[in-house]
Amino acid sequence: MKFDHVGVAVRSIEQTLAVYEKLGGFEVERTEVAGQKAKIALLKAGETSVELLEPTSEESSLAKFLREKGEGLHHIAFSVEDIEKSMEELKGRGFRFIYETPADGKFGSRVNFIHPKSAGGVLVELTQNRRH
Numbered sequence: 710m711k712f713d714h715v716g717v718a719v720r721s722i723e724q725t726l727a728v729y730e731k732l733g734g735f736e737v738e739r740t741e742v743a744g745q746k747a748k749i750a751l752l753k754a755g756e757t758s759v760e761l762l763e764p765t766s767e768e769s770s771l772a773k774f775l776r777e778k779g780e781g782l783h784h785i786a787f788s789v790e791d792i793e794k795s796m797e798e799l800k801g802r803g804f805r806f807i808y809e810t811p812a813d814g815k816f817g818s819r820v821n822f823i824h825p826k827s828a829g830g831v832l833v834e835l836t837q838n839r840r841h
Contacts, residue, residue, distance in 0.1 A: 713838075715784070817838075822834050822835075
């Protein structure tokens, strides 16, 4: 397991990107994940990245997060080689997951989230990247 990215919930990717562009040095990739009802801008910084997340539906869990908590840190993510194996091991250690099986993520990845109630109040994403 290695650190992959931090996810930041935003109301507008365009407005937030303007702030990050002032910092400079990021390579930006954009995509949309229909199953999670989110637009994503991935700001690469070396081997890690910042993932800006904008909801595409007011019915999404991301929109609910923004209504309840406002913009800011949404999750931290770790990449794993075999997401099913990692899930099985972590379930054996008492962690609960949001999905029963991995979901489709950005750029062909497979993802699942450890429920914040079993991870010290932080939403933790496991991602198995397919593009590397």
